[in-house]
Structures are given as C-alpha cells and as structure tokens.
Amino acid sequence: MKKPTAIRDVALAAGVSTATISRYMNGKFHKMGADTRLRIEKTIKSMGYMPNDVARSLRSTKSNTIAVILSDILNPYSIAILQGIEETCAEFGYTIFVCNSKESSAKEKEFIEMMMAKRVDGFVINTSGGNDELIAGLAHEMPVVLVGRKISTGMINSVAVNNVQGVSLAVGHLLARGCSALALLSPRIDHVSPRIERVEAFRALASQEEMQGIASGIHIIDKIAVEPVTEMLGNLIRQNRSPARMGIIAANGMLSLAVLKAAKSLDYEIPRDFLFIGFDDTEWASVANPSLTVIAQPTYEIGATAAKRLLAGLGQDAEHSQGESLELPVKLIMRNSTLI
Amino acid sequence: MKKPTAIRDVALAAGVSTATISRYMNGKFHKMGADTRLRIEKTIKSMGYMPNDVARSLRSTKSNTIAVILSDILNPYSIAILQGIEETCAEFGYTIFVCNSKESSAKEKEFIEMMMAKRVDGFVINTSGGNDELIAGLAHEMPVVLVGRKISTGMINSVAVNNVQGVSLAVGHLLARGCSALALLSPRIDHVSPRIERVEAFRALASQEEMQGIASGIHIIDKIAVEPVTEMLGNLIRQNRSPARMGIIAANGMLSLAVLKAAKSLDYEIPRDFLFIGFDDTEWASVANPSLTVIAQPTYEIGATAAKRLLAGLGQDAEHSQGESLELPVKLIMRNSTLI
DNA sequence: CTGAAAGCGCTTACAG
DNA sequence: CTGAAAGCGCTTACAG
Numbered sequence: 001m002k003k004p005t006a007i008r009d010v011a012l013a014a015g016v017s018t019a020t021i022s023r024y025m026n027g028k029f030h031k032m033g034a035d036t037r038l039r040i041e042k043t044i045k046s047m048g049y050m051p052n053d054v055a056r057s058l059r060s061t062k063s064n065t066i067a068v069i070l071s072d073i074l075n076p077y078s079i080a081i082l083q084g085i086e087e088t089c090a091e092f093g094y095t096i097f098v099c100n101s102k103e104s105s106a107k108e109k110e111f112i113e114m115m116m117a118k119r120v121d122g123f124v125i126n127t128s129g130g131n132d133e134l135i136a137g138l139a140h141e142m143p144v145v146l147v148g149r150k151i152s153t154g155m156i157n158s159v160a161v162n163n164v165q166g167v168s169l170a171v172g173h174l175l176a177r178g179c180s181a182l183a184l185l186s187p188r189i190d191h192v193s194p195r196i197e198r199v200e201a202f203r204a205l206a207s208q209e210e211m212q213g214i215a216s217g218i219h220i221i222d223k224i225a226v227e228p229v230t231e232m233l234g235n236l237i238r239q240n241r242s243p244a245r246m247g248i249i250a251a252n253g254m255l256s257l258a259v260l261k262a263a264k265s266l267d268y269e270i271p272r273d274f275l276f277i278g279f280d281d282t283e284w285a286s287v288a289n290p291s292l293t294v295i296a297q298p299t300y301e302i303g304a305t306a307a308k309r310l311l312a313g314l315g316q317d318a319e320h321s322q323g324e325s326l327e328l329p330v331k332l333i334m335r336n337s338t339l340i
Numbered sequence: 341m342k343k344p345t346a347i348r349d350v351a352l353a354a355g356v357s358t359a360t361i362s363r364y365m366n367g368k369f370h371k372m373g374a375d376t377r378l379r380i381e382k383t384i385k386s387m388g389y390m391p392n393d394v395a396r397s398l399r400s401t402k403s404n405t406i407a408v409i410l411s412d413i414l415n416p417y418s419i420a421i422l423q424g425i426e427e428t429c430a431e432f433g434y435t436i437f438v439c440n441s442k443e444s445s446a447k448e449k450e451f452i453e454m455m456m457a458k459r460v461d462g463f464v465i466n467t468s469g470g471n472d473e474l475i476a477g478l479a480h481e482m483p484v485v486l487v488g489r490k491i492s493t494g495m496i497n498s499v500a501v502n503n504v505q506g507v508s509l510a511v512g513h514l515l516a517r518g519c520s521a522l523a524l525l526s527p528r529i530d531h532v533s534p535r536i537e538r539v540e541a542f543r544a545l546a547s548q549e550e551m552q553g554i555a556s557g558i559h560i561i562d563k564i565a566v567e568p569v570t571e572m573l574g575n576l577i578r579q580n581r582s583p584a585r586m587g588i589i590a591a592n593g594m595l596s597l598a599v600l601k602a603a604k605s606l607d608y609e610i611p612r613d614f615l616f617i618g619f620d621d622t623e624w625a626s627v628a629n630p631s632l633t634v635i636a637q638p639t640y641e642i643g644a645t646a647a648k649r650l651l652a653g654l655g656q657d658a659e660h661s662q663g664e665s666l667e668l669p670v671k672l673i674m675r676n677s678t679l680i
Numbered sequence: 681c682t683g684a685a686a687g688c689g690c691t692t693a694c695a696g
Numbered sequence: 697c698t699g700a701a702a703g704c705g706c707t708t709a710c711a712g
Contacts, residue, residue: 003401006704006705006706007705007706007707008705008706016682016683017682017683017684018683018705018706018707019682019683019684019685019707019708020681020682020683021706022706022707022708023682023707023708025706026707031681031682032681032682033681033682036681036682050453050456050457051457051705051706052398052457052459052704052705052706053457053458053459053706054394054397054398054403054458054459054704054705054706055398055688055704055705055706055707056705056706056707057394057688057706058392058394058395058398058688058689058690058704058705058706058707059687059688059705059706059707059708060688060706060707061343061688063394065437065458073419073422073423073426074419074423076416076623079413079414079419082413082438083413083414083440086413086438086439086440087440090439090440095437095439095454095455095458096437096438097405097435097436097437097438098422098426098436098437098438099426099430099435100423100426100427100430113390114435115435116390117390117391117392117393118393118394118405118435119392119393119394257623257624257627260627261626261627264627282624283416283597283624284597284622284623284624284627284628286601287597287600287601287604287624287628287629288624288627288628288629289627289628289629289630289631290629291629346688346689346690347689347690347691348689348690356698356699357698357699357700358689358690358691358699359691359692359698359699359700359701360697360698360699361690362690362691362692363691363692363698365690366691371697371698372697372698373697373698376697376698391689391690392688392689392690393690394688394689394690395688395689395690395691395704396689396690396691397690397704398688398689398690398704398705398706399689399690399691399692399703399704400690400691400692400704401704
C-alpha cells in the first residue's frame with residue numbers, strides 16, 4: 001500500500017503552489033489563468049489525484065458527515081427512516097455513520113461520544129430513551145434532529161408522527177366495526193415518547209362519553225417474543241365475555257408480528273376471534289394471514305424530512321436555533337384483519 | 341459553538357507537554373510517573389477533553405472506519421447483513437459508513453471514490469455488479485471483502501452462500517412433494533453472481549437423469565413489481581398441463597413477496613395451484629398466507645463473518661493477501677406453501 | 681492571478 | 697520518564 005498522491009505532488013508536477021491546487025479543487029476558478037487551470041486539470045487527471053478528506057476536515061472543521069443513531073436497526077420502521085436519511089444526505093454530499101444502540105442508553109451515550117470525537121457535522125437520533133439531558137446538551141453545541149421519539153427536556157428539533165390521530169383512527173375504526181371491547185397492546189413504555197403518547201391517547205379516548213359501555217384495557221408486554229404475547233393474548237380473549245366483539249390494537253410493528261404468531265399458535269382466527277390493527281405498514285402487512293389493517297406511518301418521509309432540517313440548519317449556530325417539533329400525519333389502511 | 345478543548349489546552353493546564361498527554365490518551369503508561377499520570381487524569385476529566393479523531397486519523401493514517409456499500413438497503417437481506425457488520429465492527433471499535441447504491445454501478449463507483457477520499461480503513465461491498473475491474477483494483481490497495489455477491493475478476497475476499505446447495509434443496513423438496521413441473525423465477529441476471537449461480541444450478545439439475553420427464557423452465561422477471569409478476573405467474577399456471585403438479589422457486593426475497601401478492605390477485609391458492617419455495621427466511625415468511633417454505637441464508641452471519649475477515653486483514657498489506665472465497669451453507673425451512 | 685507561510689490537532693521518532 | 701520539534705495533507709488570510 002503505497003501512499004496516495006498528495007496535493008504537494010500535484011503542485012510540484014504542475015509547477016504551481018499547493019494553494020493554487022487547493023483553489024482549483026474547491027472550484028475557485030474566478031481569478032485563475034485559463035492556462036494554469038488547464039494545466040492543473042491535466043496533471044490531476046494524469047496523477048489520479050483525490051484530495052484527502054481527513055486533512056480537509058481537520059482544516060475546515062467540517063466533515064460532511066452525519067451520525068445516525070438508531071435504537072433498533074432490525075426494526076423495519078428504523079430501516080425506512082434510515083433510507084430517507086441516507087438518500088437525502090447522499091443528495092447533498094453528506095455521508096452517514098450508522099450506529100445501532102439496541103435500545104441501550106449506555107450504548108447510545110458511547111456512540112454519541114464516539115461520533116463527537118469523529119467530528120460529525122450533525123446528529124439524527126432515534127433515541128433509546130434515558131439520555132434526555134445528554135441529548136439536550138448535545139443539541140446546544142451541535143445540530144441535532146430527533147426522529148420518531150422525542151425527549152422531555154427542552155425544545156429539541158424533532159420529526160415524529162401524530163400519535164393522537166393514529167390511535168383515534170384505530171379506535172374509531174374498531175368501534176365502527178362493532179367492537180364493544182378494546183385493548184391496546186404496547187411494549188414497555190421505558191420513557192419512549194410514541195408509546196407514552198399512544199397509551200395516553202387511548203386512555204383519553206376510553207374515558208370519553210361515546211365510549212361509555214365499551215370495555216377497554218391497556219396491556220404492556222415486557223418482552224416482545226412469541227411466548228409472553230401468546231400468554232397475554234390467551235388471557236385477553238378468554239376473559240372477554242363472549243358476546244362482546246373484541247378489537248385489539250398493537251402499538252408497534254414488531255409487536256403486531258408477535259400477535260399474529262401468537263394467534264396462530266393459539267388457533268385463534270382473525271377477525272373471527274378478534275379484530276386487529278397494527279402500527280406501521282410493514283412490507284409483510286398485506287401478505288400476512290390475514291392481511292393486516294394498519295396505521296401507516298410515513299417512515300421514509302420522517303427520515304428525509306429530518307435530514308433536510310438537519311442539513312438546512314448546519315449553517316446556523318445550534319445554540320440559538322429554536323427547536324421545532326414536527327408531527328407528520330398517519331393514515332389508516334384497511335385490510336382483512338378488521339373485515340367483518 | 342465554541343471550539344472544543346484541544347490537547348494543547350490540556351497540556352497547558354496539566355503543566356506537561358502535549359506529547360505526554362498524547363501518550364496518556366493512547367494508554368502508554370508504562371514509563372510514566374504515577375504523579376503525572378494522576379494529574380493528567382484529573383485535568384482531562386475536569387476539562388472534559390476528548391481527542392479529535394480527525395487529527396488522529398490524519399497523523400496515523402488510520403480512521404477506524406469501514407465503508408459498507410449496499411446494493412439495496414431496502415432489502416431485508418441487506419439489512420441483516422448490515423447488522424452483522426455493524427455489530428462486529430462496533431465490538432472492535434470501528435464505525436461504519438453506510439452507502440446505498442440502489443443497484444446502480446455508477447452510484448457504487450461514486451461511493452467507492454468518496455469513501456477512498458474519507459480514508460476508510462476497508463470496504464465491505466455487496467456490489468451492484470458492473471464494477472468488477474474497479475473493485476479488483478481497489479482490493480489491491482485496500483482490504484476489501486465482498487458479501488453475497490462475488491465478482492468475476494481476480495481472487496477477491498468474499499463471503500457468500502452455497503447456492504448450488506440451496507437450489508438443490510429446493511428442487512429436491514419439490515420433487516419429493518410430487519411436482520412434475522418446475523419453474524425458477526429470477527430477477528434480471530445483471531452479472532449478479534448468486535443469480536447466475538442459482539440459474540446455473542437449476543439448469544444443471546434439470547438436465548440430470550432423475551429429472552427426465554419433469555418439465556422445467558427458467559423465467560426472468562425484468563422488474564420486481566406486482567403487475568409483471570402477475571402476468572408471468574398467470575401464463576405459467578395456465579400453460580401448465582393440468583395434471584402436472586407445479587412447483588415454483590423464487591430466487592430472492594423481494595420476488596417471493598411479489599409472487600405471493602400476484603397469486604392473491606389472481607385468486608390462486610398456494611399450495612393448491614402450485615407449490616412455492618422462496619429464498620431468504622424473511623421475518624414475514626412464517627406469517628404469510630400461506631406460510632412460506634424457504635431456503636434460509638445465514639444473513640447475519642454473512643455480515644459478521646465478512647467484518648471479522650476484514651478486520652483481521654487490516655494489519656496485512658492488501659497487495660499480497662490471497663483472496664479467499666467463503667461459502668456458508670443454507671438450509672431448507674418447511675412451511676405450508678409446500679405442504680400438500 | 682498566484683505564492684509563502686501559518687495552522688487545524690494530533691503522534692512519534694529523537695534527545696536527554 | 698518527559699519535552700521540543702517535525703510533520704500528516706490540506707486551506708486561507710495576507711501580500712504582492
């Protein structure tokens with residue numbers, strides 16, 4: 001591995017100073033002799049010169065690099081967001097570091113520090129929760145945009161989804177289909193904002209007048225896996241007084257999948273034994289058995305919007321930028337799991 | 341955004357030279373006075389000093405950074421590989437840049453050059469195809485490991501899957517289930533090695549003695565979307581002489597999903613109208629309607645293995661490392677789509 | 681229009 | 697055991 005040609009080599013070969021080469025590389029042609037320009041162009045091409053971004057970054061304190069910290073890279077929801085971020089960043093010449101905190105706030109903290117050391121220009125974070133102060137502080141020194149999950153501290157830029165609308169669409173649909181018993185299944189709250197919002201929204205709806213006489217419950221699943229979900233689902237259905245038509249909402253995509261598997265293992269049939277709505281229009285929702293009615297979130301757009309905001313804010317100084325909290329609308333996609 | 345404390349600030353505050361701080365940061369304590377060491381530790385903590393990795397990289401020509409270039413980040417197959425890479429890299433203190441070439445060799449080329457400029461320490465590539473010479477050249481100057489897809493030029497490190505075994509398992513299973521007509525559906529070949537291998541393997545099997553009297557065909561789908569797949573599937577089933585039991589194999593996960601959707605829109609029932617096997621045990625395979633028999637690839641392991649090889653090879657000089665081509669075994673997972 | 685020179689924040693032989 | 701100094705490859709005010 002011989003070392004690559006540096007700016008000095010090119011300068012020497014072209015018979016100019018490194019400053020001139022640098023200007024050429026940065027497109028500052030305005031006051032450059034047409035002859036030198038041409039000579040430099042040829043020299044660069046023939047030597048295959050390519051500037052060292054590390055040196056550039058050191059000098060310019062600008063790395064054209066964004067850190068993306070995901071709480072769970074396996075979740076299709078995260079992937080779609082990631083894609084939106086990647087595409088937008090690539091378009092503007094930014095490259096992304098991808099970190100997977102696996103829902104661990106300790107890991108998330110480590111990654112944030114690591115990325116700071118690498119002098120990224122900004123952060124897009126789908127936080128695992130539990131680093132609110134750290135992130136609030138970070139946002140004071142750096143452009144930061146939160147995706148999907150907000151934090152409680154301070155006004156931080158975020159792009160998320162209207163969860164009140166989502167829950168309300170789901171509940172409304174189940175009521176319209178004649179359900180007289182409703183259940184919301186959620187993963188452990190763990191300070192995760194959309195979970196809080198969905199549970200709160202459900203609770204608020206349940207206490208409204210129109211829902212007098214509708215039995216409703218909120219059920220937290222500690223660990224998203226087939227066994228615990230099967231147990232919970234079994235209890236839920238058995239305890240339901242037979243005549244009541246039961247409607248179940250799962251508060252996220254991974255949980256929806258677990259519910260389908262659990263229903264299968266219990267020999268329950270959807271929608272015969274209960275109507276079912278999931279969050280996230282995952283790619284399998286339409287081919288599942290039964291096909292799944294879902295609250296679809298504009299995941300790609302969340303990512304793309306967040307990246308755009310971040311890049312737009314790179315010029316400004318973070319300290320005085322007003323954190324803005326953006327909520328994108330969701331929509332209900334009807335399929336067979338609620339078709340009665 | 342005030343500028344962060346640099347090594348010089350710490351040196352000044354601790355009353356030592358920057359060299360000593362540097363040694364401390366790099367864990368070279370062996371010949372350091374216990375008193376200075378303590379003093380430095382305190383100073384660093386109180387100042388919140390964190391070395392600038394950009395400067396470090398420039399000096400050491402080592403960035404602790406790996407470029408991952410994916411042909412299609414939306415494909416769950418890629419994601420699982422990515423996860424294997426990310427986890428392994430994180431474990432060894434490496435961070436990954438993620439690039440999505442979207443099956444465009446032009447984009448892939450751009451990304452490779454961009455990543456070279458960023459002075460990454462190595463590459464993991466799931467190539468879009470069409471950059472064989474570029475990649476072969478790259479592998480001469482840099483540690484490179486190919487995942488999933490190989491290139492035709494030279495001996496390059498790669499971690500992929502035994503596709504002959506995969507096709508053979510699928511065909512064997514369909515024959516055992518009494519199929520007397522077989523079809524392999526594949527996306528456009530486009531120089532993509534696993535597609536070539538699967539088609540070749542299928543062709544080879546079809547010409548063997550045991551398969552005399554079995555009708556077989558290979559069908560290339562130009563664009564993976566519901567409409568073209570529906571058309572193709574319709575023709576396939578209609579042209580099949582009724583008494584023959586038809587078995588269809590889809591050569592990748594996205595295609596499998598399209599086939600399921602097409603079957604649904606044509607009101608075909610699987611396995612009544614044809615038996616079906618897909619490649620890739622995607623997360624939805626078990627909840628699909630019907631649940632899908634698949635050839636499962638060890639995707640996470642492909643990524644993890646590739647990353648390990650890459651990191652292991654970082655010390656060596658790439659020029660003389662022998663490219664090794666590793667093939668991981670696949671397995672057949674039986675489900676309802678072939679249950680007759 | 682172009683160059684000489686300083687400096688971004690580190691690391692590392694070399695001296696002592 | 698520690699420091700002075702050079703240098704990694706760029707960019708940019710300053711001069712001319």
